Amino acid sequence: MSEASERSVEQTVRHELSGGVGWITLDRPEALNAIDAGQRDRLIALLRQASADPDTRAVVLTATGRGFCTGADLRSRPGSGPGAGPPRPPGPGDVARTIRDGAQALVAAVLDCEKPVIAAVNGIAAGIGAHLALACDLVVAAESARFIEIFARRGLVPDGGGAYLLTRLVGVHKAKELIFLADDVPAAEALALGLVNRVVPDDDLESAAREWAERLAVGPTRAFALAKNLVNRALEVDRATAFREEADAVELNMATDDGREGVRAFAERRAPEFSGH
Numbered sequence: 558m559s560e561a562s563e564r565s566v567e568q569t570v571r572h573e574l575s576g577g578v579g580w581i582t583l584d585r586p587e588a589l590n591a592i593d594a595g596q597r598d599r600l601i602a603l604l605r606q607a608s609a610d611p612d613t614r615a616v617v618l619t620a621t622g623r624g625f626c627t628g629a630d631l632r633s634r635p636g637s638g639p640g641a642g643p644p645r646p647p648g649p650g651d652v653a654r655t656i657r658d659g660a661q662a663l664v665a666a667v668l669d670c671e672k673p674v675i676a677a678v679n680g681i682a683a684g685i686g687a688h689l690a691l692a693c694d695l696v697v698a699a700e701s702a703r704f705i706e707i708f709a710r711r712g713l714v715p716d717g718g719g720a721y722l723l724t725r726l727v728g729v730h731k732a733k734e735l736i737f738l739a740d741d742v743p744a745a746e747a748l749a750l751g752l753v754n755r756v757v758p759d760d761d762l763e764s765a766a767r768e769w770a771e772r773l774a775v776g777p778t779r780a781f782a783l784a785k786n787l788v789n790r791a792l793e794v795d796r797a798t799a800f801r802e803e804a805d806a807v808e809l810n811m812a813t814d815d816g817r818e819g820v821r822a823f824a825e826r827r828a829p830e831f832s833g834h
């Protein structure tokens with residue numbers, strides 16, 4: 558039985574809402590926060606709930622110990638309890654379905670979350686764990702953090718949007734280098750590559766993530782959601798589509814309370830009070 562299955566998924570994937578910020582914390586440090594299917598599914602559920610919850614204005618994704626997330630838990634097998642027989646070999650399409658419904662759904666839950674998601678990377682981010690961090694809107698890394706596109710070490714094809722994310726973040730040649738060579742990328746190099754926004758001393762990670770998250774949590778939440786979607790789509794659509802969707806987003810936002818509050822506050826020479834609606 559994997560350690561994960563001895564503790565509840567609520568214990569190993571913790572959630573706390575504080576000051577409008579939803580904190581999601583992976584807490585299985587003894588396995589460097591590798592995730593099994595249950596933990597993956599809880600992460601997806603929490604991100605989807607955060608997206609819909611009006612009291613959640615921003616999300617921070619972090620972990621305990623020296624691992625942020627080292628990808629799929631390669632030691633836990635579904636139904637691998639005592640007396641379980643040998644694993645059934647996957648049938649045709651089974652693995653592709655697992656990837657679609659699992660790793661890809663997890664990364665999509667981050668990209669589609671209608672709240673800003675900050676990754677506070679406390680340590681090693683490997684495999685789908687790296688993609689979980691890199692899919693976030695803002696990435697703050699501890700100096701000791703490192704990113705590993707580790708799949709090639711396991712003879713695997715990157716999944717969970719690895720090629721999609723890396724190519725957009727660092728370009729074709731560097732993406733192929735990271736995928737083919739699977740070398741560790743220390744935080745400072747990740748910053749130089751544009752994989753992360755900030756690198757801070759390990760002890761300052763939580764406060765740095767909290768500072769950004771609390772600023773976002775009092776900002777124009779709907780405008781952030783609309784802008785996030787425009788940026789996410791910017792590399793996929795042509796200019797005409799991008800300009801049309803931008804104009805539609807501006808019009809949508811002007812119909813929100815915050816879309817009017819910002820300009821009104823400026824005219825009245827006072828600080829805006831954004832409600833998030």
Ligand SMILES: CCCCCCCCCCCCC/C=C/C(=O)SCCNC(=O)CCNC(=O)[C@H](O)C(C)(C)COP(=O)(O)OP(=O)(O)OC[C@H]1O[C@@H](n2cnc3c(N)ncnc32)[C@H](O)[C@@H]1OP(=O)(O)O
Binds near residue numbers: 588629630686
């Ligand atoms: C979305 C996931 C759903 C999961 C569903 C089931 C999965 C089925 C497999 C199908 C996979 C499809 C999707 C794949 C996604 C991936 O992410 S594939 C990549 C998987 N991850 C890895 O290959 C990383 C494995 N870990 C390492 O290579 C090393 O630990 C490290 C990251 C390079 C760090 O090395 P080091 O600092 O030397 O620490 P260690 O001593 O190796 O590790 C400390 C303990 O943590 C345990 N551990 C680390 N990573 C994992 C892991 N991924 N799974 C399980 N356990 C892990 C490690 O075993 C050590 O434990 P102990 O031996 O008990 O001390």
